[in-house]
Amino acid sequence: MIDWTFLVRMARRDIRASWRQIMVYAGAISLGVAALVAISSFRGDVTAALHRESRALLGADVEMWGRNPYGDSVLAILDSVRAGGGDVSFVTSFASMAYAPRTGFTRLVEVRAVDGGFPFYGAISTEPEGRWHALAEAPRVLVDPSVLIYLDAAVGDTMRLGDAAFVIDGSVTQAPGQMGIRAAIGPRVYISAAYLEATNLMRFGSLARYTAMLKLEDAANAERFVRLNGPALDAARIGYATASEREQDLRSWFDTLTRFLGLLGLTALLLGGLATGSAVHVFVRRKLTTVAILRCIGARQHTVFGIYLLQAALMGVSGAVLGVSLGLLVQRMLPSVLADFLPLAVTPSIQLGPIVSGLGIGTWIAVVFALLPLLEIREVAPLQALRHSVDPPRRRYDWMTIGAHGLILATVTGLSMSQAPRVDAGLAFAGAIVITTIALWATARTLRGTVRRFFPHRAPYVMRQGLANLYRPQNQTMPVILAVGFGIFLLGTLHIVQRNILDQLAFETGGDQPNLVVFDIQPDQVDGVRSIVTAASTAPPSITPIVPARLAQINGRSIAEIVDDSSEPMPQRWALRREYRNTYRDTLVDSEELLEGAWWDAAPPADLPRISIEEEVAADLRVGLGDRIAWDVQGVLIETVITSVRRVDWARFELNFFVVFEPGVLESAPMTFVALAQVPPGTAVATTQRDIVRRYANVATIDVSTIQATLRRLLRSVSVAIQFMALFSIACGIVVLLGAVATTRLQRLRESVLLKTLGARIPQVRSILAVEYIALGLLASVSGTALAVVGGWGAVTLLFELPFRLPTAAVAGWIVAGTVATTLVGLVGNRGLVRRPPLAILRAITE
Amino acid sequence: MSAGSPLTVLHDVSLTLEDHGFLAIVGPSGSGKTTLLGLLAGLDRPSKGTVQLDGQNLHELSEDARAAMRAAKVGFVFQTFQLIPTLTALENVLVPVELQQSTRDVRDAEAHARSLLERVGLGDRTHHYPLQLSGGEQQRVALARAFANRPRVLFADEPTGNLDAETGQGVIDLLVDLNREERTTLVLVTHDPALAGRASRVLRLSGGRILSDTVSTA
DSSP: OOOHHHHHHHHHHHHHHHHHHHHHHHHHHHHHHHHHHHHHHHHHHHHHHHHHTHHHHHTSSEEEEESSOOOHHHHHHHHHHHHTTOEEEEEEEEEEEEEETTTTEEEEEEEEEEESSOOSSSOOEEESTTOGGGGGGTTEEEEOHHHHHHHTOOTTOEEEETTEEEEEEEEEEEOTTOOHHHHHHSOEEEEEGGGHHHHTOOOTTOOEEEEEEEEOSSGGGHHHHHHHHHHHHHHTTOEEEEHHHHHHHHHHHHHHHHHHHHHHHHHHHHHHHHHHHHHHHHHHHHHHHHHHHHHHTTOOHHHHHHHHHHHHHHHHHHHHHHHHHHHHHHHHHHHHHTGGGOSSOOOOOOOHHHHHHHHHHHHHHHHHHHHHHHHGGGGOOGGGGGSSSOOOOOOOOSHHHHHHHHHHHHHHHHHHHHHSSSHHHHHHHHHHHHHHHHHHHHHHHHHHHHHHHTOOTTSOHHHHHHHHTTTSTTOSHHHHHHHHHHHHHHHHHHHHHHHHHHHHHHHHHSTTSOOEEEEEEOGGGHHHHHHHHHHHOSSOOEEEEEEEEEEEEETTEEHHHHHHOOSSOOOOHHHHHSEEEEEEOSSOOTTEEEEEEOOTTTSOOOSSOEEEEEHHHHHHHTOOTTOEEEEEETTEEEEEEEEEEEEEOTTSSSOOOSEEEOTTSSTTSOOEEEEEEOOOTTHHHHHHHHHHHHHOTTOEEEEHHHHHHHHHHHHHHHHHHHHHHHHHHHHHHHHHHHHHHHHHHHHHHHHHHHHHHTTOOHHHHHHHHHHHHHHHHHHHHHHHHHHHHHHHHHIIIIISOOOOOOOHHHHHHHHHHHHHHHHHHHHHHTTTTTTSOHHHHHHHOOO | OOSSSOOOOOOSOOOOOOTTOEEEEEOSTTSSHHHHHHHHTTSSOOSSSOOEETTEEGGGSOHHHHHHHHHHHEEEEOTTOOOOTTSOHHHHHHHHHHHSSSOOOHHHHHHHHHHHHHHTTOTTOTTOOGGGSOHHHHHHHHHHHHHHTOOSEEEEESTTTTSOHHHHHHHHHHHHHHHHHHTOEEEEEESOHHHHTTSSEEEEEETTEEEEEEEOOO
């Protein structure tokens, strides 16, 4: 039987002396709880908002889209919708150059030509307000705010799209279902479909997306409509989605995103747990005498165990309560952190689920991680009270200890799996956490051992004393290395991955790489474009033909036949159905490598025109050397044979193709051209783009540096979100560091008093402290950095499959920063300690 | 306890304690005094032989049952005082009472604890923490604690070992007086012949054996 009154009373009395430390560790727990509560509350907010506005997200009940203007069968379906009391609105989107004559700037934009009453649900907000419905009244454009920035234009300016001039009537501040990040990738320009013709942009070769937005007579019939008309739409190669499917898509996308961020929050929580564990360890070591006395005067084992477990639970509860309150604040910040990924406005609401689970998880983590060190209490014999000092007990490996280990492992795994988007991801995360912890622990041990083995016995006293503190009894080495190391590991890995991706982008485009892409060039424009580009280019531009085509047959079997045949493993559907953009040339380019077969000049002539295919698409199509492919090139069937398979380095900034024809086959087919040129960056690029667009309104140009800027912005948005969550782990690390300093402060106080009594001067005492913390910081930073390098290398080479480059300066920077931060926290945490007069401290030392 | 081959600390020690008696165990360092005390108090089990308290065979009891027995029937005074540093004087005295399952009325217990503290002359220091008290004061709190659960037997391990002569004398006077008033059986380990002289029975140990067992008539 447990005497709860006594337990509670004793725990309460004990806490009086240690509540400061308890609060510090509660703080460590609270950060992780805050992150989790914030993320899951936010997830709830988003889900609720998506559900509430599912139709407004799409702006319609059903969306349909295709790559070609709709055929009669589809138009008949749309007619029936209208006839049934519904409504249809068309949006034609395509890429084009926008040109602002006043400023002379050009920019590739996504033009959306809108016809009809879209959006049927929700609204498109504009600045100035209410301009959406005035779009059709005159040749006007409404643009994404970023377009105004790119073109340095203002409302009221003229914008040229193709052959037509429009007045910029305002900017679109909110459109159904649009995420901020989309505007960076393809900034949009809205026009009325009535003026599409005048732009003269819908020519051969331009890739357009034909969208129909449907409002049904009864919105509840969306699923039925799709079921009914699905087969006909499939046959016409028209995609479709209902508002609730869109909601589902977005919801699962958000679920993945927030769960991923949740895992980062979990890292902070586990770090807090780990810190709690090591704090309890030191705490227990200090309580051994008290434990022995209590046992001696008749307290049972489980009573004493209970007194301290109760304190750990209390620490957990305080941490959890603190964490939940903090989490509710953070929840309010998340919409702005994740603004680029939010398709709609999110109102933070207080949800019971995340709060309750936050409270539970926080308390549980504190208790579970405290369990292992608390078990040592059982080993304290009452007899030890008779002795003058109590030795730390040896750890016994009985079922309780094994159980406690198991409980920790189960907790880590369970929490990871509940947070992770998928089971395997959860297991992988739990594994990564365990491995990282073990690796840090092992690194810390090794480094500590190394210091001990190669101890500088001839170094000055201050140095020796400081270093010896790293491995003396009750040292703080392990918690500090775990806390600081984990923080550096997290941030370091992120940074290495980010830097390598950015470096890759810079490398691919820097130096003698082309930086201007000109595409959609019609055959009669090639010479004109060539002369403009050549004038500005530092090297002769390369101009490549592109011939769009679809697969018609493989080895004599039609594509429809292959799709319907389920008797053998089917080739990838996308590879069968997609539109191929092929080229022809007589040589291999730098980014290509011949794997099988021979190039035109070395291969024996064949009856059929020869093609070379890329290895991955060949695998997807299940074809190889000697297989025959028939192409539908704008209605003309061209039968070919595969005579070589190539590997393509897609990361290289070149015009790469799945399929290359031998020359002499496609020359008379309809085609467009793409030019790659190397133009001095800055004004020359801008001028060249302007000159091309002025003369050939349909031709699009891209300054590669804008792609880089876009990718950089994309990466930045992602890394801001990641870093925001990683911040919790960092903050947690600092709290743990402070905790470790606070926990060992008493011991340090005694030492410093003793040293001063023995005649040490204040600068000496201070130097010993500094040496200890510098050494600790150095060990921790080196451990964390080493792991970050390994982790970063793994992510870069295995996950992103990029060449790895070590950011040496940054790595050195972390080691310095980690050491400085640790030393500062250590010295600040111990401030005043060295100045206290010995006698005052001898009298004032309390637990 | 030491590693390696087991060390026999006590040989053929046999004794019976009388109710309300005062036994002093004396002998040089390492003679087995503290070990004997630990065995008698049920803090440890003998490798051979038995210890009975109130007819109860201690080695038959589990660790927890012995703890319960100690809580009910045994009091302790240590050389190093061994007060719990996080508890006030009053709370330290209350712990043995609170530990018992059959918690008497807390107010009663507190009144008893206060009167004990007053009895040892610390009525005005009930809310002080051990570190705010001098050595002699701490040992007097320990005395009050030892009598708090009205024990049958009180074990004292060199209670004056860490005190100066004068303070030590005061503590011993209190201990002897309280022992008489509370009608407790007192077992005291000491180096001090003068202190041993006040006992009704003196057991001399040397090398783990009983050298002499003298009952004084004084």
